[in-house]
Amino acid sequence: MHKKLLIPGPTEVSQEILQEQVRHLIGHRGKAFSDLYRGIKSKLTNFFRLPDEYNPTVTTSSGTLWFDIVGRSIVKENALVCVNGAFSSRFAQTIKNCGKKVDLVEVDWGKAVKTRMIADKLESKKYDTVVMCHNESSTGVRNPIYEIGDFIRREYPKIIFAVDSVSSMAGDKILPAEIGCDVIFASSQKCFALPPGLCISLVSDRAIKRAVCVSNRGSYTDLVKIFEFEKKHQTPFTPNISLMYALDKRMDLLLKETYDQVIGRHIKMAKYTRDWAKKYFELFPEIGFESVTLTCIKNTRKKNIDELIAKLAKKGFLISNGYGKLKEKTFRIGHMGEWSINEIKKVLAIIDDIWELEK
Numbered sequence: 001m002h003k004k005l006l007i008p009g010p011t012e013v014s015q016e017i018l019q020e021q022v023r024h025l026i027g028h029r030g031k032a033f034s035d036l037y038r039g040i041k042s043k044l045t046n047f048f049r050l051p052d053e054y055n056p057t058v059t060t061s062s063g064t065l066w067f068d069i070v071g072r073s074i075v076k077e078n079a080l081v082c083v084n085g086a087f088s089s090r091f092a093q094t095i096k097n098c099g100k101k102v103d104l105v106e107v108d109w110g111k112a113v114k115t116r117m118i119a120d121k122l123e124s125k126k127y128d129t130v131v132m133c134h135n136e137s138s139t140g141v142r143n144p145i146y147e148i149g150d151f152i153r154r155e156y157p158k159i160i161f162a163v164d165s166v167s168s169m170a171g172d173k174i175l176p177a178e179i180g181c182d183v184i185f186a187s188s189q190k191c192f193a194l195p196p197g198l199c200i201s202l203v204s205d206r207a208i209k210r211a212v213c214v215s216n217r218g219s220y221t222d223l224v225k226i227f228e229f230e231k232k233h234q235t236p237f238t239p240n241i242s243l244m245y246a247l248d249k250r251m252d253l254l255l256k257e258t259y260d261q262v263i264g265r266h267i268k269m270a271k272y273t274r275d276w277a278k279k280y281f282e283l284f285p286e287i288g289f290e291s292v293t294l295t296c297i298k299n300t301r302k303k304n305i306d307e308l309i310a311k312l313a314k315k316g317f318l319i320s321n322g323y324g325k326l327k328e329k330t331f332r333i334g335h336m337g338e339w340s341i342n343e344i345k346k347v348l349a350i351i352d353d354i355w356e357l358e359k
Contacts, residue, residue: 021246025242036244036248053204071221079128091131109326114144122155141286166190167293185199222236281299283297294336306328312350315350319333
């Protein structure tokens with residue numbers, strides 16, 4: 001039996017989207033692909049309301065590739081990386097592995113990184129790049145990127161602001177021009193409700209100009225090369241054409257639903273799930289900084305989470321245990337992609353029955 005996915009990713013993919021991938025392949029250096037890719041980029045531009053100084057690009061990769069792209073093509077010497085969970089920690093380590101100097105703004109898991117913390121660091125030392133994870137899916141924390149981006153642009157306009165929105169773009173409000181970020185990226189298997197394998201990135205002209213000045217950019221991680229090929233509506237290396245078909249269809253569906261309704265639907269699912277969690281348990285994230293696309297719940301009743309997951313799977317649904325050191329201490333329910341409020345209510349009602357929470 002297929003188990004419908006309410007984990008932090010991959011999320012559920014509809015048959016309509018899966019069917020797009022059985023179309024015949026085309027050459028990635030021909031007009032047909034360039035037309036397809038031009039259309040995808042136009043739809044991304046419209047959906048995310050990108051002004052002329054922002055450029056969409058799609059790489060055949062997981063989102064983690066962009067940790068390396070930031071490390072190899074964006075950071076010149078010194079990066080300030082905000083760490084409040086597993087994936088932001090991985091981002092920091094990747095930049096170190098690229099041979100760049102890294103300082104941390106680090107807070108406990110479950111806490112958010114605040115603007116004043118970054119301000120204190122920027123006052124004490126010179127950095128060329130600030131890096132942050134918007135939606136830390138290991139903890140369910142949503143960092144205040146709009147406030148932080150506004151501060152950096154006003155006070156430190158030469159700094160490049162790079163954001164991992166792997167698990168929030170297309171589910172939470174992500175408008176790069178309003179954030180003031182220069183690089184922001186997401187994976188296809190999260191809120192875009194596609195299979196894994198693509199990374200959608202929105203990049204400013206400032207970031208591309210920065211990359212020109214950075215040496216040893218690598219090959220697959222060379223941002224300059226990526227955007228040289230963008231001029232021809234192509235990719236430097238062979239793309240996953242089948243997933244491009246799926247992304248093209250997904251963008252049609254997102255545009256039809258409209259940006260505001262997509263975000264509103266995710267907010268409704270998040271609010272219902274949080275209210276349920278607060279009724280029976282506690283939320284793990286700091287108050288006021290909860291994710292819109294997944295809810296991380298503190299296991300205050302000391303329930304057996306693995307046992308719940310197994311029983312829920314028999315009902316046709318899959319949720320996640322806590323990540324890493326939070327296993328059994330928390331559990332996570334994803335509400336991203338094509339899910340609706342009624343479906344979320346159904347799943348939470350099943351958990352009520354399994355754990356007899358109403359008794």
